[in-house]
Amino acid sequence: MKERSAAECCPTPNTEPDLRPVEGQEADEELAALAKAVGHPARVQILRLLAHRTSCVCGDIVDELPLAQSTVSQHLKVLKEAGLIRGEVDGPRVCYCIEPRALRRLKVLVAGL
Amino acid sequence: MKERSAAECCPTPNTEPDLRPVEGQEADEELAALAKAVGHPARVQILRLLAHRTSCVCGDIVDELPLAQSTVSQHLKVLKEAGLIRGEVDGPRVCYCIEPRALRRLKVLVAGL
DNA sequence: CGATCCTATCGTTGTTTCACGATGAAAGAA
DNA sequence: TTCTTTCATCGTGAAACAACGATAGGATCG
Incomplete structure (x- = not known):
C-alpha cells in the first residue's frame, strides 16, 4: 500500500495573477465551459473530494461514488478537458488533482457576475 | 415607448443571510443545477445583460443575441427554472430580472469549492 | 371589433450527455 | 512469461439539450 501525498503530483501552487478579462465574449464562453x-x-462531488484531501485520490474516487468505474472515468475526463483537474500517471494508477489556476478562474468569473 | 426602471419589477434587495450549508449532497446538487x-x-450573456442594466430588459434580449426569439425564450426559461432570474408580466411584454438571492447563492457555493 | 405586437409553447431535427458493460493497454506482481 | 490490478476507451441505448420555424394567447392600438 503506497501512500501518496499532494507534493508527489500537484506541484503547482502557481500564485501569479490572472490577467485575462472577466467580461466579454471570450470570458462568457470560458465561464460557460467551466x-x-x-x-x-x-x-x-469529485471536485470536493480532490479539494478536501489535498492529496490526490486515484481510483478511490470510484469507491466514493455510486457509479460504475467507466462512468467516473468519463466524468474525470470532462473535468480534465475543462482544465479543472489534472491527471498524472503513477505506475498502474492515475493521480488526479485540482488545477488551482482553473478553479480560481472559475471563482473569479462567477464572482464577476 | 415606455421607460422601465429596476424598481418597477425587481423589488427584492433581500439582504438576509443565507443559512443553507455550503457542502454536502444537497449543496452539491444545488451547485450542479445552478x-x-x-x-x-x-x-x-443574458445574465450579464440583466446585471448591467439594473433595469429589466424584456424582449430587447432577443435583439442582443444572435438567436431566434424562441431560442432566447427557451434560455430564459432555463434560467428561470434554475431560479436565477424572474419574469414579471408588464402589459404585452415580460420583464426579466436577476434573482439576487440565487446569484449570491451560486457565488457562495462556487467560492466554497 | 380587427390588426399588431410581444412572448411562450409546440413540434421537429440533430447533437450531446449520461450511464453502463465489455474490451484494451500498461504496469507490477508472481 | 503469465496473471492481476488499474484505468481509459469503445459501443450502445435512453434521455436531455439546442436551435429553429410555426403557432397560439394575451395585451394594446387603431
Whole structure:
C-alpha cells in the first residue's frame, strides 16, 4: 500500500495573477465551459473530494461514488478537458488533482457576475 | 415607448443571510443545477445583460443575441427554472430580472469549492 | 371589433450527455 | 512469461439539450 501525498503530483501552487478579462465574449464562453463542467452532481462531488484531501485520490474516487468505474472515468475526463483537474500517471494508477489556476478562474468569473 | 426602471419589477434587495450549508449532497446538487444553468454562453450573456442594466430588459434580449426569439425564450426559461432570474408580466411584454438571492447563492457555493 | 405586437409553447431535427458493460493497454506482481 | 490490478476507451441505448420555424394567447392600438 503506497501512500501518496499532494507534493508527489500537484506541484503547482502557481500564485501569479490572472490577467485575462472577466467580461466579454471570450470570458462568457470560458465561464460557460467551466460551469458546464461543474454542472453535474457527480463532478461537484469529485471536485470536493480532490479539494478536501489535498492529496490526490486515484481510483478511490470510484469507491466514493455510486457509479460504475467507466462512468467516473468519463466524468474525470470532462473535468480534465475543462482544465479543472489534472491527471498524472503513477505506475498502474492515475493521480488526479485540482488545477488551482482553473478553479480560481472559475471563482473569479462567477464572482464577476 | 415606455421607460422601465429596476424598481418597477425587481423589488427584492433581500439582504438576509443565507443559512443553507455550503457542502454536502444537497449543496452539491444545488451547485450542479445552478452551474448547469450557467453552462451556456447565451445564458451567461443574458445574465450579464440583466446585471448591467439594473433595469429589466424584456424582449430587447432577443435583439442582443444572435438567436431566434424562441431560442432566447427557451434560455430564459432555463434560467428561470434554475431560479436565477424572474419574469414579471408588464402589459404585452415580460420583464426579466436577476434573482439576487440565487446569484449570491451560486457565488457562495462556487467560492466554497 | 380587427390588426399588431410581444412572448411562450409546440413540434421537429440533430447533437450531446449520461450511464453502463465489455474490451484494451500498461504496469507490477508472481 | 503469465496473471492481476488499474484505468481509459469503445459501443450502445435512453434521455436531455439546442436551435429553429410555426403557432397560439394575451395585451394594446387603431
